[in-house]
Every structure is written in C-alpha cells, then in structure tokens.
Amino acid sequence: MLGQMQEWTMRITHVIDHAAREAGDREIVTRWADGSETRTDWKGIRTDALKMAQALQALGIRKGDRVASLAMNHSRHLVSWYGVAGMGGVLHTVNPRLFEDQLEYIVNHAEDKVMLYDAAFQPIIDKMREKWTTVEHYICYDSGEQSQSFEDWIGAQDGDFEWVTGAETDPCMICYTSGTTGNPKGVQYEHRSTLMHALAGLQPAAFNFSASSVMLPVVPMFHAASWGLPYAGAMAGIKFVFSAVNDPAVLHQLLIDEGVTDSAGVPTVWLAHFQYCDKEGIDLPPLKAATIGGSACPRFMIERLMKNGTRVQHAWGMTETSPIGTVGGPTWDWDQLSFEEKVDKTAMQGRPVFGVELRTVSLDDMVTELPRDGESSGALQIRGPWIIKRYFKAEQDAVGNDGWFDTGDVGIIHPDGTLQLTDRTKDVIKSGGEWISSVELENAACGHPAVAEAACVGMPHPKWDERPVLFVVKKEGQEVEAETIVNFLSDKVAKWWLPDAVEFVDDIPHTATGKISKKDLRDRFADYKLEA
Numbered sequence: 001m002l003g004q005m006q007e008w009t010m011r012i013t014h015v016i017d018h019a020a021r022e023a024g025d026r027e028i029v030t031r032w033a034d035g036s037e038t039r040t041d042w043k044g045i046r047t048d049a050l051k052m053a054q055a056l057q058a059l060g061i062r063k064g065d066r067v068a069s070l071a072m073n074h075s076r077h078l079v080s081w082y083g084v085a086g087m088g089g090v091l092h093t094v095n096p097r098l099f100e101d102q103l104e105y106i107v108n109h110a111e112d113k114v115m116l117y118d119a120a121f122q123p124i125i126d127k128m129r130e131k132w133t134t135v136e137h138y139i140c141y142d143s144g145e146q147s148q149s150f151e152d153w154i155g156a157q158d159g160d161f162e163w164v165t166g167a168e169t170d171p172c173m174i175c176y177t178s179g180t181t182g183n184p185k186g187v188q189y190e191h192r193s194t195l196m197h198a199l200a201g202l203q204p205a206a207f208n209f210s211a212s213s214v215m216l217p218v219v220p221m222f223h224a225a226s227w228g229l230p231y232a233g234a235m236a237g238i239k240f241v242f243s244a245v246n247d248p249a250v251l252h253q254l255l256i257d258e259g260v261t262d263s264a265g266v267p268t269v270w271l272a273h274f275q276y277c278d279k280e281g282i283d284l285p286p287l288k289a290a291t292i293g294g295s296a297c298p299r300f301m302i303e304r305l306m307k308n309g310t311r312v313q314h315a316w317g318m319t320e321t322s323p324i325g326t327v328g329g330p331t332w333d334w335d336q337l338s339f340e341e342k343v344d345k346t347a348m349q350g351r352p353v354f355g356v357e358l359r360t361v362s363l364d365d366m367v368t369e370l371p372r373d374g375e376s377s378g379a380l381q382i383r384g385p386w387i388i389k390r391y392f393k394a395e396q397d398a399v400g401n402d403g404w405f406d407t408g409d410v411g412i413i414h415p416d417g418t419l420q421l422t423d424r425t426k427d428v429i430k431s432g433g434e435w436i437s438s439v440e441l442e443n444a445a446c447g448h449p450a451v452a453e454a455a456c457v458g459m460p461h462p463k464w465d466e467r468p469v470l471f472v473v474k475k476e477g478q479e480v481e482a483e484t485i486v487n488f489l490s491d492k493v494a495k496w497w498l499p500d501a502v503e504f505v506d507d508i509p510h511t512a513t514g515k516i517s518k519k520d521l522r523d524r525f526a527d528y529k530l531e532a
C-alpha cells in the first residue's frame with residue numbers, strides 16, 4: 001500500500017505562486033543601467049510571468065523549447081525565470097562575458113529560439129545575429145530600438161493563463177560551464193532539482209533567509225542560476241534589490257538606501273567594494289550576512305567583514321552542482337573559538353547542506369576513499385538530487401557507475417565535515433610522487449605586499465617529474481626579486497614545496513568568468529625548461 005498524502009508535483013510554479021500569495025507585497029527593486037529605478041513586488045512578478053508565458057506561446061514556443069537571456073540582474077530577468085518555466089520552457093541564461101566562439105557555440109548547441117537581452121548587450125547581438133542559426137525572435141528588456149521591447153511584448157497579453165503542468169523531472173533551466181578545456185558543456189536543471197536546491201538554500205546553515213531578509217545579489221543571474229537565490233528568496237518571501245550595473249558606488253548606495261541585510265557575490269566584488277570604501281573614507285555597509293563563493297575567499301576579506309559584524313557564508317559549488325555544495329557558517333563549537341580560529345574556519349569552504357554527500361578519493365588511483373581526518377587531500381566527488389548526471393546532448397553519463405560526480409577539485413574533509421579546497425586535479429603538482437597544492441603557493445605569494453597576482457604551474461622536471469614555477473604580476477610601482485618571494489614563502493609552506501623559479505610577467509591569462517586560466521598560461525610557456 002502506498003502512503004496516503006496529497007499529490008504535489010515539484011514544479012517551479014509552486015514557488016512563484018507561494019511568493020505572490022504569502023508575500024505578495026514584498027518589494028522587488030531594480031536600479032537600471034540608466035540610473036532609473038523601478039519597484040514591483042512578488043504579485044507583480046507573477047502577473048508578468050503569466051503574461052510572458054502567454055506571449056511565448058503566442059510566438060509558437062512549446063514545452064521543452066529553449067529561451068535564452070543575455071542580461072544582468074533585474075526584475076524583468078526575474079520575470080523570465082518564472083515565465084519560461086511556467087510555460088514549460090527551458091531558460092538558457094547566457095553569460096555575456098563568454099568569448100565570441102563560446103557564445104556562438106552555446107546558443108546554437110542549446111538551439112535557443114528566443115533571445116531576450118539588455119540594450120547594453122546590443123553590440124553582442126549585432127555581432128552574433130548572423131551566427132546564431134536557431135534564434136527566431138529577439139526581444140529587448142529595455143525600450144528596444146532594434147527589437148520589440150519586453151514591456152510591450154508582454155503588455156499585449158492579459159495574463160489569463162494556467163501554468164503548463166508536467167513531470168517533476170522536466171527541465172526548466174540550462175547553464176553552460178565556461179569550460180577551461182574544449183567547448184562549454186550544458187547543465188540542464190530540472191523543476192524538481194531546482195526546487196530541492198532552493199529549499200536547501202533556505203537552511204540556516206546556508207543563506208539563512210527569513211521573511212525580513214533584504215537581499216542584493218551581486219552574483220549574476222546569468223551564472224550558475226545566481227546560486228539559486230531567485231528561487232530561495234521567493235520561497236522565503238524576501239525583498240530583492242537588483243542592480244543592472246556592478247559599479248561599487250551604485251551598489252553601496254543601494255545597500256544603504258534599501259536597508260539590505262544580505263548580499264552574495266564572488267570575492268572580486270567585495271574587493272572592489274573595499275577599495276571603494278577606502279577611497280571614499282567611508283565604512284562598509286552594515287550587512288548581516290555575505291555569501292561569498294565561486295573562488296576562494298581570502299582571509300583578509302573574511303576578517304574585515306567579520307569585524308564589520310557581517311556573517312561570512314563562504315560557499316563552494318559549481319555549475320554542475322546547481323551550484324550549492326557546501327556553505328560555511330557557525331559550527332557547534334563556534335562560541336569557543338577565538339576570532340583567529342573563526343577566520344581560519346571561515347576561510348575553508350564550509351559544510352555540505354542537507355541533500356548532498358561529499359567524499360574524497362586518492363589522486364593516485366581515483367578510487368580509494370580517503371578518511372575525513374583534516375589531512376588527507378584527494379579528488380573531491382559529490383552526489384545528490386541537484387548534482388549533474390549527464391551533460392546536455394551528451395551520449396554518456398558524467399558520473400561513475402557508483403553515481404559520484406568527480407568535481408575536478410582537490411580537497412580535504414575535516415572530521416566536522418568542513419571542506420577545505422586545496423587545488424584542481426588538473427593543476428595540483430606531482431613532484432617525486434608527492435602532491436603540491438598550486439593554490440596554497442599562490443595564496444601565500446599573494447600575501448607579499450609587492451605581489452598583485454600569482455599563478456603557480458607544475459613544469460616538467462627531469463628528476464622530479466614536475467616542479468612548481470610561480471608566475472607573478474608585480475603591483476604597480478613595486479620592485480621585488482625572485483629570491484625575496486621564495487624567502488617570503490619559506491616559513492609558509494613545506495620546504496620541498498618552494499617554487500624552483502619565480503617568473504615575473506605583465507599579466508596572467510583569465511577565463512571568461514575571471515578565473516586564472518592555467519591552460520593558457522601553460523600554453524604560453526610551452527617551451528619552458530627547468531634544469532635538473
């Protein structure tokens with residue numbers, strides 16, 4: 001006999017229905033690129049999403065079709081998240097920072113039928129229009145000069161629409177990884193996975209939202225589903241403040257004026273904010289919580305935010321994990337820890353939220369599971385209901401026979417479950433059969449006052465297989481010798497980890513999402529030779 005509870009299909013439409021019903025008047029504020037501001041609320045978002053769903057159907061878009069957006073954070077983009085899912089479509093959030101060949105590839109690969117875009121990205125549209133072979137309709141989120149405007153387009157509908165129903169496992173969104181090697185790969189999120197991921201995001205151990213939260217997400221809506229915030233926020237009925245520009249002065253003013261309690265972004269966002277406050281001689285805004293992830297959050301950042309009274313939620317994840325894997329927050333021993341110890345702990349990547357499981361396996365054989373002893377570092381693997389099984393249109397699963405997805409990250413799991421990332425499997429350096437973390441060397445080097453940026457790469461060595469070489473960009477106007485850097489590192493890492501060479505370069509290559517591209521760095525120094 002089955003259980004006897006009511007049927008309730010896990011579809012995203014429940015989320016927006018709930019927000020409109022239970023928190024209908026909570027504001028959604030947008031500060032647009034031209035400096036103007038608009039205010040709507042969850043009821044307004046739902047009404048517009050219904051109209052948008054109708055408008056899509058009127059264009060001939062059907063269940064399962066992909067609809068692309070090339071846009072920053074704003075309320076019309078939020079409407080699209082719910083409007084596309086609500087008519088059974090799949091929203092493809094395109095990252096405008098991708099390189100041209102990647103943009104061409106992903107839109108064609110996803111077979112996007114509609115392109116919704118910000119006027120600010122008109123130059124990209126003009127350049128790509130010829131190359132995108134499947135896009136039939138272009139709609140501009142702002143008052144479009146070249147295309148119909150979003151407001152006019154949905155304004156022609158009355159909103160009398162029933163959400164399209166279907167299976168929980170129907171897709172509702174697709175995001176492409178920026179791909180450090182080969183073409184970007186599509187990760188298709190389901191209604192069910194998205195809903196469960198959003199529920200997980202609500203936990204006190206994750207975003208810690210309440211009905212009084214006011215969130216300004218700086219993490220873009222085009223990257224990794226904006227960490228699921230637009231869904232989790234709707235579930236909790238929070239107020240959202242969006243900014244279509246990422247200028248620190250604009251963000252700062254919004255944080256103050258709108259009474260923002262929570263924000264989320266990659267470390268460089270906070271770095272820019274610190275620099276702005278220092279230049280202006282003003283305090284950081286009185287934020288309750290800052291979620292920081294996408295790359296490792298440096299210690300000084302954690303310290304400064306914590307001294308500001310801001311709880312730092314250091315999170316780890318990837319496009320393939322929807323993206324929440326782990327989030328840092330106070331653990332049960334928190335009150336007994338000194339400030340320094342709290343910073344140490346926060347500098348690690350946090351603990352898995354309910355729903356995902358983590359393990360590390362030996363880098364030598366990729367199968368032997370390692371103990372959670374806070375010391376053994378290995379390949380990080382993950383499984384759970386919002387973790388990828390197969391890339392879009394791929395012929396094979398992306399997981400092993402035992403269902404674990406290999407993240408490509410290298411980490412240590414501590415006895416209390418805290419994850420500490422130490423490297424990427426492609427970048428960790430194997431010297432004489434032992435592993436050296438390139439990331440730890442880089443982080444240590446960045447602590448030197450003359451170093452603006454550092455990247456460490458394993459270079460072929462006749463005796464040790466590989467030895468670390470550190471590439472350093474000096475801060476403007478600073479002079480420093482290679483030997484000084486090595487001396488500086490000598491009490492920070494094991495002696496045999498010290499780089500064999502330090503090379504000064506004018507710049508370090510980055511991926512479209514701003515991460516150091518070691519592949520490009522290796523290509524640039526393909527002929528590099530270390531002596532025995």
Ligand code: ADP
Pocket residue numbers: 176177178179224292293294295296297314315316317318319320323349407408409421424511513515
């Ligand atoms: P892309 O692959 O498009 O660059 P992702 O957001 O999917 O973007 O990148 C995921 C990767 O970013 C992770 O596998 C990890 O290497 C890195 N990363 C994410 N969060 C953290 C973090 N808190 N600390 C260190 N690295 C992180």
